Amino acid sequence: MSRLVLIDGSSYLYRAFHALPPLTGPDGSPTGALFGVVNMLRATLKEQPDYAAFVVDASGPTFRDEMYPAYKANRPPMPDDLRAQIEPMLAIVQALGIPLLRVPGVEADDVIGTLALQARSKGIPVLISTGDKDFAQLVRPGITLVNTMTGTVMDEAGVQEKFGVRPDQVVDLLALMGDTVDNVPGVDKCGPKTAAKWLAEYGSLEGVMAAAGDIKGKIGENLRAALDRLPLNKRLVTIKTDVELEQGPEDLRPRPRDVAALRELYRRYGFNAALRDLEAGNGEGSGRRTPPGPSALAGETAEAPAEGLAAPGAYECITDRKALEAWLERLRDAPLIAMDTETDSLDPMRARLVGLSFAVEPGEACYVPVGHDYPGVPAQLDREWVLEALRPVLEDPDRPKLGQHGKYDLHVLRRHGVQVRGYAEDSMLESFVWNAGGQRHDMDTLAQKYLGYQTVKYEQVAGKGAKQIPFSAVSLEDAARYAAEDADITLRLHRVLSEKLAGEPRLMSVYRDIEMPLVPVLARMEAKGVLVDAEELRRQSEDLGRRMLAAQQRAHEIAGRAFNLDSPRQLGALLFDELKLPALVKTPTGAPSTNEEALEAIADQHELPRLVLEYRGLAKLRNTYTDKLPEMVNPDTGRVHTSYHQAGAATGRLSSNDPNLQNIPIRTEDGRRIRTAFIAPPGRKMVACDYSQIELRIMAHLSGDEGLLRAFESGQDIHRATAAEVFGLPLEEVSADQRRAAKAINFGLMYGMGAWGLARQLGIGRGEAQDYIALYFSRYPGVRDYMDRVRQQARELGYVETVFGRRLQLQEIHSRNAAQRAGAERAAINAPMQGTAADIIKRAMVSVDAWLQQHGDRADMLLQVHDELVFEADADFVDTLLAEVRRRMAGAAELRVPLVVDVGVGANWDEAH
Structure with missing residues (x-):
């Protein structure tokens, strides 16, 4: 049956503008809203x-303005970055062949309402594409x-x-x-629930x-106060459905696309996925497509779904041995096995296995x-029989x-x-390497994003909030649909992402040689x-508590209350x-701030701000570490187990959480004291190995500055050598x-x-600080040249x-917002150093772990904290370690x-420093 799609262009333009990041095209022009609308159109x-039809508001007043002059009067002017995207949007609409409608004197809503009712009267089903709640009044069969x-x-x-x-x-x-947006005042304090109850x-x-x-209370008074204006309200919010139009529904057939115009527009605004689709002759694609939402679009052009990878899958729930044996045959013959587990906890150190899922071909899983x-x-x-049956496949290193x-x-x-052996691919890490930030x-x-596929969400099968049930309580039918899809989609994503990485050999090397080998090491x-x-x-908690109380009492004495x-x-x-x-520092609302920066700014003017800072520092150590860490000891192992995340920081740095062991302060005596509680068992020692000034060394390598190179090669104290220069x-x-x-200059310049x-x-x-910086650059001109060079590269390539x-994409390098642009330039300078440091220590970890595996339990790598590795070793093995x-850390890169x-x-972590 024929169908009419009416697109509320004005609504989508505004929503895309506010939902998506401030993307820019190759020429620096804003494209965020345009990007969202174009993907919706495609x-x-x-x-x-x-x-x-793509319907937008025409310029000029409408009949509602005549009816109520204050209509929409409080709307702020359209942002310049949004206004700049209107004409490009209309040009792309026309090049796509979609009829474009702008009717003076009425709003886009009225045009859509009129066409919708006309089409319905002719038996043509109507789909209104909008995010505007007002259109709900038009819904009917x-x-x-x-x-x-x-x-x-x-x-x-x-x-x-x-x-x-x-x-x-x-x-x-x-x-x-x-409607506050349109400046239509309703009944004061009457929200949707109250209005619905009354109706x-x-x-x-x-x-x-x-x-x-008859309506009692304050809300009744408010209703009675609004009675005179409610009839006008109704006229204002009613969508007009009898607009005189030159075109009827059957006049709105899409025209053939103007391919040459689209090619030029897509290139001009950097819509690479749309351009690839156009050049491939795929039209706007075919098959099922669920358009990406804002979270999927942040920072990179959305992808057209890969051919054959966007359709629903066929999934099987295995509850008898014969069915599992049939799948085992498939697993044994598969070139790659996508696998996933379902459990009853997010903590892998305590989770109980509830089920397993597998896929070997896209669209099929069990x-x-x-x-x-x-x-x-x-x-x-x-469970035990299943795991024994799967063991030969899962533990075979030759079955990826x-x-x-x-x-x-x-x-x-x-x-x-x-x-599990032979863990060879990870779709999360492929995505991270492809576009980290x-x-x-x-x-x-x-x-x-990559498949145009909307997955079954966990909340859909397990509920959410207080009513959420454990996965073990989810019905087998729902569990199979959710869990098998995980394995299937993982395989589909790998098909797409591995192909992308294959086209970028350096990125593939980061994935294949750094990230994937690190997975079992971190595990x-x-x-x-x-x-x-x-x-x-x-004991430390008790001491911190006493000192907090003393600081509190002293603060009360100073304040006099x-x-x-x-x-x-x-x-x-x-x-x-x-x-x-x-009040030297303000909150975003303009109120005086009491954050750390604000208190530091006035700490030299009164004793109280310094005392509050001391109190907060003690409280943070107590709440974050000394109170919490004992509670996080695993009862089965007697140890604390952090989790490392590879796909966190865009620079490639690992992050640690649950608990975060990378942020324990080391510049204060109290922070170092916490490290004394990280101990080696009897007969063993803690060993710490830390790269010395690695980011400065990377700066010397990247800049090639002769002065810096000379200072490092001679083994001088780099900061003393810099001061001497x-x-x-x-x-x-x-x-x-x-x-x-x-x-301060050495480290400050790296961070912009x-x-x-x-x-x-x-x-x-x-002025004196500026003189220092000028002197620095005069003595180290290679550093200035490097900084200029990398900023230019960032502008030209966008990364x-x-x-x-490893790449860091810099989405805001062409931003019209000076602060955003400056931030991107600072990141451009720092990211190659911080990212290279992250790559180096990851390479070192892989190398050291390979050696450790040859020595049984003589030593274990326990922690990675930025540029430091922490080990636990038998006392008589320490020198060998x-x-x-x-040797291996020093050899992790050739600089x-x-x-x-x-x-x-x-004997403890602090002593090892």
Whole structure:
């Protein structure tokens, strides 16, 4: 049957502008909203509608302005970046062949409403593509709404579910609620629930108005105060459906695309996926497509779904041995096995296996339940029998396995007695290497982005919030649909992403040589965990508590009264209203801030801000570490197990959480004291190996500056050598303050610090700080040349690279916002150094782990903290370990300067420094 699709262009343009990041085209022009609308249009055309129209508001007043001059009067002016995208949007609409409608004197809503009712009267089904709630009033048999940005469809039942009223009552609901965006004042304090309740009871707006005298309380008073304006409200929010139009529904057949015009427009605005699709002659694609939502679009052009990878899958629930044996045959013959586990916990060190899923061909997958335990659950295969049957395949290193964040699954299976070998591919890491900072790397986001596929969400099968059930309580039918899809989609994503990486050899090398070999290394580190002295931490907690109380009492003495040190409102009133201290830092709303920066700024003017900072520092250590770490000791191992995330920081740095062991302060005595609680068991030692000034060494390598190279090659104290160069002094005459200034410059420049930041850090005038920086660049001209060079590369390519080829995309390098652009330029300078440092220590970890595997349990790698590796070793093996780890860490990269590794040994982590 023929169908008419009516696209609310104005709504989508605004929604895309606010939902998507501020993308820019190759020429720096804003394209974020345009990008969202274009992808929506392409998705619409994939469905091949018989009739379609893209409807936007015409300029000038409408009949509603005449009816109510204040209509939309409080709307802010259109942002310049949005206004600049209107004409390009209309040009692309016309080049796509979609009829474009702009009718003066009415709004786009009225044009759409008129066409919708006309089409319905002719028996033509109508789909209105919009995100605007007002259109719910048009829904009826034959007229449906679709929000193409979220993929949701709304029919009559959907309207009732969303708004609590029938479609024919939506106008009355809107009249009661009012619309702040359009400056239509409703009944004060009357929200959707109240309005829906009234309409359910009294039937219509007129019925509510007639019963106004019976409605009690303040809300009744508000209703009665609004009675005079409610009839006008209703006229304003009612979509007009009798607009005189030159075209009827049957005049709206899409025209053939103007391929030459589209090619030029897609190139001009950097829509590469659309351009590839166009050049491939695929039209706007075919088959099922769920358009990506904002989370999938952040930072990179959305992809057209790969051919054959967007269709629904066929999944099997395995509950008898014969069916599993048939799948085992498929697994044995498969070139790659996609696998996934389902459990009853997010903690892999405690999770119980509930089921496993596998896929070997896109669109086909199975789920093997082994631990569902709800009343009436059908018979399942015995867990131990299943794992024994799967063991030969899973533990065979010559049978490659694939996962999505598969490290979790490796842990779960290890704890159930299966040591997975041959873990060769990971779709999360493929996505991360392909575009580290441009998107999230979870399966739902990636499936939507690269496959045009909307996955079954966990909440759909397990519920959410307080009503969420464990996966073991999910019915086998729902569990199979959800879990088998995980394995299937992982395989499909690998097909797409591996092809992308294959076209970029340096990126493929990062994935193949750095990220994938690191997965089992991290899994072993996490499984081993680190021993902590819980009693020592409790003693530290008691001490911190006593000192917090003393600081609190002293603060009360200074203030002359008691107040809550943890209350920003009370603290702000005391500091700024009573003590009249200057509010040098403001919150985004313009109120005086009491954050750390604000208190540091006034700490030299009064004792109280410094005391509050001391109190907060003690509280943070206690709440984050000394109180929490003993609670996180695993009862089965007696150790604390952190989790490392490879796909977190865009620069490639690992992050640690649950608990985060990378942020324990080391510059304070209290922070170092926490490290004393990380201990080695009897007969063993803690060993720490730390790269010395690795990012500065990478700066020397990348810049090729002769002065820096010479200083590192001679083994000088780099900060003293820098001070000697900058101030024109012999090394032995450099003062402590001059070395401190040089250190601040060395590290500050890597992070884009300017004269203002340096002045603040050193406590000197901005002019003096600028002189220091100028002197630095005069002595190290290669550094300035490098910084200029990398900024230019970022502008030309939109990304920068590490020594090993890892990329950091810089979406805002062409932003019209000066602050965003400056931030991108700072990132361009720092990311190659920080990213190269991350690559180097990852390479070192892989190398050291390979050596450790040859020595059984003599030593274990426990922690990675930025540029440091921490080990636990037998006391008589420490010297051997130190020599080999030093050699392998120093050899993890060939730079123009040597990599130096500092080492330490002790009974605890602090002693090892």
